[in-house]
Amino acid sequence: MGSTRASQVTVTVNGEPLALEVDNRTSVLDLLRERLALTGTKKGCDHGQCGACTVLINGRRVNSCLALAVAHDGADIRTVEGLAAGDTPDLHPMQRAFLRYDAFQCGYCTPGQLCSAVGMISEPGPSAVTEDLMSDPPLTPGEIRERMSGNLCRCGAYVNIVRAISSEVSPASDAAISGDDSITGDDVAYSWLAARGKSGT
């Protein structure tokens, strides 16, 4: 209100209600990373062009760099750290698919890819590549590529990102697409996770 440059906001982050005072200039991205130490969400371009900062706000994927925290009072925010809530072993099925299909190289864009993919698969309606606007088309690789075009991967891991998401949206296509099992990183990924779990205890 008035002329103050800071505001009180109440948000729920990964299920946890929080009341905070924020400088009005604070983006949701900076709130997550700088105030809440949730550094899983990445700052890529800070201009809405790369998608690395994608989070789910009220269930919808958005660029958190372009979202002012003060304009999201009351919002339910879910980040990569909170995707797995309720799932075992502490990974969302989309995260497991990314591991299984080796859908990353450096991993910087991955939190944004994951949140975007999770949001994307529940979005209704056609895309720019859908023939029939009145259909809710199956998420073919072509549909996935178009719908994920807001997430850039400088390593160029797109082929396996599409494979991973395909495996989640249609298990039938999983078999067809994953014909070459040698490219999956299941064993490596899970042994790494297991080792990490052990070293932490």
Added chain:
Amino acid sequence: MRAFSFARAASPQDAVARYRPGAAYLGGGTNLVDLMRLGVAAPEHVIDVTGAVSAEITATADGGLRIGAAVRNSDLAADRAVCERYPLLARAVLTGASGQIRNAATVGGNLLQRTRCPYFQDVSMRCNKRAPGAGCQATEPGADTEHMAIFGHSPFCVATHPSDMAVALTALGAKVRVTGPDDGEAGRVLEMPGLHRLPDDAPDRDTDLRPGELITAVELPPPPAGRPAYRKVRERASFTFALVSVAAVLDVGADGRASECRVALGGVAHIPWRATAVERLVLGAPPSPEVFAEAADAELRAARPLPGNGYKVTLARNLIVSVLSELLP
């Protein structure tokens, strides 16, 4: 980013009452927040209007559709009535930006987004739109004019309007309902493309909105008869702005003559460009690729390409012919 005070408006009247010089209305923020971060926009006061205006899409008594200005782009493009009756609009919206941005961006904000001219977006460059009187670096020798206007530009500004949605709304004859400090109860209506203005000597003004005026809704008349199409040519397959885009509607009567022809172009001017010469020459004629070519040539005769964007003249001409030919019965 400059510090600012913030308020959330509860109604259009509340938003207008909170407006003062130096204030900015905030929709989804996908352009404004970016411009604030770049230092291009520096409002002292930000008024969130996403809760002030309608976020609903409703049928109107005349058989059209009323789209609240706070409707998100993704909800607009997924709306069954829009997809069924105004596929041109759904297609245009779906070609714009990314899924994340469409989820946040609003219809009102889409229309009021600023140009992506690199000289406008970089505060180290000279730009009359950002700083009136500073000059236009895009008109100087050696400037990068590849993405600039070919129609209606002035020595003061050669930027283009970036919206895809606005191009479709222009072809559909949409009316933009606004309310402001001096507009009274009923507000004011601007018919597309009349919301936006050519740059002439005041490119800092993108639109004919008066200070403090707020877009409350976009009203679509009943859809025109005929087949619609939106085609966008860009430098990559997705998530980038148009080099040139075309929104078109064509209907052919029982007598074999064109009974409806609407053509609007994106990426070519400071406004969504209604191709009135094309429409005039096609309407009433027995439509054919030859007729479309003559009509497109007539339209493009008014083009004034810059040193780096002559390709847009050829591209626009060929796109008009191709899209209209596709719409032949």
